[in-house]
Amino acid sequence: MLASMVSLLRLRRSTTILLALTLSVVTFVLLANPLSPVADSAGISLSVQSTGAGPRYPLCSNQTSANVTWPSQSWRAAAESKYGGLLEDKFTIAMSTFHRPRELHRTLTALLAAKIPSLHEIVIIWNNFDEKTPDPFVSQHGVPVRYRKPTRDSLNEKLWPDPEYRTQAILLSDDDVYYRPDDLEFVFQMWRKFGKDRMTGALARCATALPSGDWDYNFCSQKAHQDVYSMVLTNLAFTHIAFLDYYFSDDPAVTKIREYVDEAFNCEDIGLNFVMSMLTGSGPLLVRGSSQYINLDPSGGISRQTGHMQARSKCLNVFAEAFQCMPLVNETGRIEHGVKHNVWYKSVWNRIHG
Template sequence: MIIFGRFIYSIKIVIMTITTGFDKKYHNYGISQSHHRNILLAISIFAMALVVIIIAYQIFTFGNQSEDTIYVPLTLDDVSSSPIIVLNDELPIADKTNSSCSHFGCFNIYRCGMKGNRLLVYVYPPNEFLDSSKKSITSGMSREFLQILQAIITSKFYTADPREACIFIPAIDTLNQNRIKTIGVSQALRNSEFWNGGENHLIFNMVPGSFPDYNTSLDVSLGKAMIAGAGFSTITYRYGFDISIPVFSPLATDLRTRLHEKKSYLIVSAQININTAFEQDLIDIQAASPKDILILRSCSNHKSMTNSIRCVDEKMLKYPDILRSSTFCLVIRGARLGASVLMEALAARCIPVIISDSAIMPFHNVIDWKRAAIFIREVDILTTYSTLKSISSKRIEELSQHGTWLWNKYFKSIEKITKTTFEILTDRVFPQLARDYNYWNIPAASTSFPPLFLPITAPKTHGFTAVILTYDRLELLYSLINKITQVPSLSKILVIWNNKKKNPPASSRWPKLNKPLQVIRTKENILSNRFYPYDEIETEAVLSIDDDIIMLTADELEFAYEVWREFPDRIVGFPSRTHAWDNGTNCWRYESEWTNRISMVLTGAAFHHKYWSYLYTTAMPGGIKEWVDEHMNCEDIAMNFLVANITGKAPIKVTPKKKFRCPECTNTEMLSADLAHMAERTQCINRFSRIYNTMPLKSVEFRADPVLFKDVFPEKLKKFNSIGSL
């Protein structure tokens, strides 16, 4: 009816438009009325034919205009009510699972990024699929699969609009291969509206394949779909494409443990489905030390088959509670590679001992399992006792603590497992934002890693970017630029033009250089502009330098950069200052006297890592950055506080250069010439220490100089000759 109405209305509009225009011409040109009627009839027929063609096109494309479709967000209540769909038995089956699929071959990355750097996941509305004889194909949903869908729908990843989705989740329970009908599920998946051969679809499976190939890929036609499966084998796992998840254990979630719980056994084996080849090996291991090793089996005399009990001869023990009494828990290759005992061991603070050569560990691509588990080759199973006995108590404590941390962070609930799965996919889809090893494997409270999240070694990329903050002193600026370009390791010069009332000079007036130079005009005149992490800074090393520091030589700057490469987490530079406690005022005092002690290196001429610029701009505590911008002072002190607070280390002064005066400048041009300058710097020290609730600055009696710069040696033997004494 809607289309028919559009048809009639379109005809009316076209005829009225044409006839109105023709009437005007008819009167103007004096055409006879009968002739006018014939022409009008022909035009009307032509107009009707044209409108018919237009409407036919609209009818053809009506079903494909996704802009007219409104997608309602899926709710948790929708999952419990499933519309019924009857499938045709003769529906062709999709291609089998592609064993050669990779992220670059079977995944369409161009579907992602519709809403910026967000991974958006669409969940199909749930349906009840029946075959032609009206028998159910999927038999409803398990509690675990329902929890997966709930976790997605209530997460930041969910989208109700399939047009902007990157990942698609069919609402078909495929967690347990034994509960589904292979052909029926293949047909149901192929019936999915956006299936497209399985492209960008993710299928969950927690009951893995069995011997001989431990095929975790479901025996259904999945095409290009990814699998989030448990118990993957190195044979069937598609690296960089599938995601290995754990076999979830409801028993583990109810397990309660206590710190420093007494351990009665060194080793416990509690699996009831281990490979028969290892049965005799376990008996031999137990014979070596019966008191240290406990082997549990299923209770054959018990009426009902239950996972919550284990037996030793006729003695019944509650499971998995018994795992708490052991230091190590064996996870041996069984009828399936995926075993719930891994999660149960982590929940019980029992260190897993993995004896399964071909198993892919859960989330193996981001989690370093060697920090929480012991791995023993299957061929070395008889050495298990001696290997575990030799592990120190300190190492045991580390393994136990890290295993507990992994359990709480990634595996404690279906929601955590689901969230981690999509976090891994996010890193894969947006590699430029991928989290590093430390994010996935080191607790946030740990201080055992460098604050830059980098090893404290020389950076891989060579060179530095000179960031010059300037206002209007062009002659000094040009002189400084000409000097800096003589430094061999210079990669680029970035001039930060802080004068919003005056345009920077035309390109023809700048010095002719052999290194790139870019000028960035800021929106306002604030000192923090020197620490903004500009995209134009492509190096890790940044030389922050004022436009009046023209007394440094190329050798001095090159040497300072070499020192920074050895200490990339420090501020390394030339002008140094210190702080001291004043007993008279009970406050900290800013000192600029020349002493053997330093606690600050001023960023008027200093190297630092670009990471500190990012933190200064985005994570400076207590409104320090705003206070600095308002008072036009102390940005260098604020940077020293920031770095010292995170690293716990002092800055490094290089070369004996002490005088940093500007001979060409008048006192009215120099900020430091103000009589109140020193008093305000002291005020900064005390204000910042109150905000940090501590004094993070570290004092040190240390200076870095070239080895031979004071020795009487031929210049050709020295690398840095132009280093002055003051």
């Protein structure tokens, strides 16, 4: 009886050891071949996704291809040569509008009610093609306001380097968002000191490399060690007119970007960020006022459409393909007006009382 029990225990031990060895071999094979598909009992292929693969189009800073001009050491010299005669201590607001008279009136009223020392002119890009262009006028503080109707319905038209611009600094904006006047002057002065070779503005966005190799457009992470941004949106951002000039150049990559913007009716702001970083090797600059910027947040904008974030991600990948690399540069710092921290509750207060 005892002998039988000992034999049984030995058999169980041998079986356990054999099973452990088998599992070890299987585990080793799987670890050695992480991309190999594993079939389940129903015959469905369960792909084990690799997290070690880099983006399909890596950062331009890692490339040495002859068709990549990142970074261009001569950008400042070229900009000065062509646009040095324009006013450096003043700025122009280029504001796009499309059938939002209430928002346009409120934004213009706020910007023209107070004297903004460095504001030279406001140009309204009038996309109401079925309406007569309003007459130009001059505000009580002497700021000219004129309306320009584009020749075609294209988001690229907002970025057109209007030959009538008289300033190097152009504040690109939409009719539903604006800095308060005191903050706007501050942001412009920060652009002059720190941001001439950057997109400088209020709303930051991110491009993140996914395990699939694609780039993902997102609102940026607040997690530790991930607090970066690589784009500033052109619904409230200063840019040098030279960037607008290059955006409308015959560079093949930039031409493809403009064509895709027309096709998708989206992403002109992403395209301009690509151009800026490609030319300078710099990322954007986030600048916040002492008060939260005003966002009237109408319900009918492009950003409210279903699938907007996915469409923006596609733009990132189409544009990276055009350049054969990703020119966007992550930044971590920002500038804020004053010593009082601009906290979240101001946004709520402004939405209620602004």
